[in-house]
Amino acid sequence: MTAPGRIGIDMVPFTRVRALLGGGLLAGRMLSADERRLLLDGDEPDVPGIAGRLAAKEAVFKLFHATGETVPWQGIEILRAESGAPWVRLSGRAAALARGAGIGSVSVSITHDEPCAVAVALTAPDSEERSAP
């Protein structure tokens, strides 16, 4: 059963992303291999894109109402559909938390403009569950 009407929101300043890039933690702990291909393969890291994805991951995590859990950064992937819209892939602990919360699928919207990115996540009815576009 899908939990009705859950919403999550989060904001990530670009300065936080630049600091994390310096420590190498983004690639190792927070972004999946597919996300790294989207965001880190260019000449320069896509800082607004990374900030948007980190905000989206946290916004999705908030849908789970998972008190006492850490954000499963790599299990919440924010990928890109052919249309350019972001889509969410859950795996591992993130997928288990979603199932436990009765969440079938998730939609996100991201916006970014210096100095920060903002993302909103919404639960979607099971009937609208999407596979990878």
Place this chain on the structure above:
Amino acid sequence: MTVNDGIDVVRNWILSRHPERARIGPDEDLVRTRLVDSLSFVELVYVIENATGAEIDFDTIDLKDFQSLSAIQRAFFTTA
């Protein structure tokens, strides 16, 4: 690195991110007081890993072990 050195590294790292603070109480809740948020939590784990030399599995973390400096000391810097 001694036990006290390790927790001092953690304390100093948190203080370096909060210049408005002169000290952190041993039982002060790091999350509730927003000394550590979800992004800096990843960095905190990294700081503890560096100080202990042991990797921490993100998916089996018990948040209670990171709730305060005294909890971190008990979980990661106490010798048997």
